[in-house]
Amino acid sequence: MSKTHADAVEWLIETVKEALENGTASEDDLQEWLLAAVLLEEMAIEEEAEARSLGAWIDPSPTIH
Numbered sequence: 001m002s003k004t005h006a007d008a009v010e011w012l013i014e015t016v017k018e019a020l021e022n023g024t025a026s027e028d029d030l031q032e033w034l035l036a037a038v039l040l041e042e043m044a045i046e047e048e049a050e051a052r053s054l055g056a057w058i059d060p061s062p063t064i065h
Contacts, residue, residue, distance in 0.1 A: 005041075005043060008040050009040055009041075012040070015033070
């Protein structure tokens with residue numbers, strides 16, 4: 001996971017922890033935060049896959065001519 005996504009997940013975790021400790025989180029809030037965490041993870045996976053495929057496209061295997 002990239003640093004940006006990791007930072008976002010850390011922020012989300014801290015926000016959820018604070019809301020749970022303060023009793024200010026509703027069930028709907030928790031569901032939304034869980035979905036946001038899942039989406040962040042999916043975005044990170046997609047970015048890593050794109051970076052790998054782009055790297056393979058830019059730096060193809062050398063060929064002998």
